[in-house]
Amino acid sequence: MIEIKSSQITVQCLLEGAMLHSLVKDGTEYLWQGDPEYWAGQAPVCFPIAGVLRGSKALAFGKPCSMNRHGIARINPFSVLRSGPNYVSFIQNSTEKTKESFPFDYSLEIEYTVIKSSVTTRYTVENTGKERFPFVIGGHPAFNCPLDKGKSFEDYRISFSSPVNAKCLRPDVHSGLIDISKRYDVLSAADKIRLDHSLFDLDAMVFDDIAPKSALLSAGGRGVRIDYQDFDNLLVWSSSNGGSFVALEPWTGISTCSDEGENMEEKRGMTVLEPGERASFAFKITLI
DSSP states (O other): OEEEEOSSEEEEEETGGGEEEEEEETTEEOBOOOBTTTBSOSOOEEBSOSSOOGGGEEEETTEEEEOOTTBSGGGSOOEEEEEETTEEEEEEEOOHHHHHHSOSOEEEEEEEEEETTEEEEEEEEEEOSSSOEEEOOEEOOEEESOOSTTOOGGGOEEEESSOOOSOBBOBOTTTOOBOTTOOBOOOSBTTEEEOOGGGGTTOOEEETTOSOOEEEEESSSSEEEEEOTTOSEEEEEOOTTOOSEEEEEEESSOSOBTTOOSBGGGSTTOEEEOTTOEEEEEEEEEEO
C-alpha cells in the first residue's frame, strides 16, 4: 500500500494492479471498497483492451491474442518506478507470460498525482519491441453512492458539462459484446442521468464518441467530478443487483462491436504504436 496526499485529500494505491484503493476527503471515503456480493473490484486498469474480445480472441496484425475482459495489465505484476509525498508511478514491462496473451513488447506506466482535492491518473504506453501493436486503455474507478448520510442512490444525478450528443450503447449482459445497431435513451435531460438501480439491468451505459468531457456524480452535497479530455468514451456502470456504487470509466475504445471482425487494429478506438513510439492519456478525479 502506498499513500500520497495533499492538504485536502488522502489517496491510497495498491501495488497489485497499480490501482486506486482509497480516496478520502474530510474523513469520508469516496472510492468503493469492494464487496463480492456486488462487485469485488475497485478501480482496475484496462489494457490492452477495455471490455471484451469476441470469444476472448483476436488477431493483432496477424498475431493471435487471447485475453479475458479488460485485458492483462491488471493481472500481471507492477513495480514502483518513483514516488513522492503527492505522487507515485508504477510500471509494468511485458514478460514471456504477458506475451502468451498479447504477443508484443510494451512498457505501461501508471502515475497518480494529487493536487488540492484532485487526483490525476496518467497512463503512458511505450512500444519497446520491433513490431507495431494496437491497444485500448481505460480506467474503471467506482465511487460510493450515496456519499452523504440521509441520501439514497436514487437521489444522485450524473450531470455532464454539455449536452450528450447521442444515445448510449449497451454491452450484451452475457457476452459483453455490443450490438452497434441498438441505442438506448437513458437521459433525464440533455445533459443529465437520474440514477436508478434499474438502469443497470442491461449492464453498463456506453457513451461512445461523447462530446462533453466532464461528468459530475452528485446529489447536491458531496460528489465526484471526472474530467477525461484524452478519452473518446465514458461508461457508467453499477451492479445489476443494487450495489451502492457507480463506476465512471473513461476508455479510449470500447468492447468488440457487432460489425467488427477479428482484427484488433481495425476495431473502434485502437491506438497503434510503432516501435519506440509512446502515447499518453490522462483523466482527473475531483472530490467535492
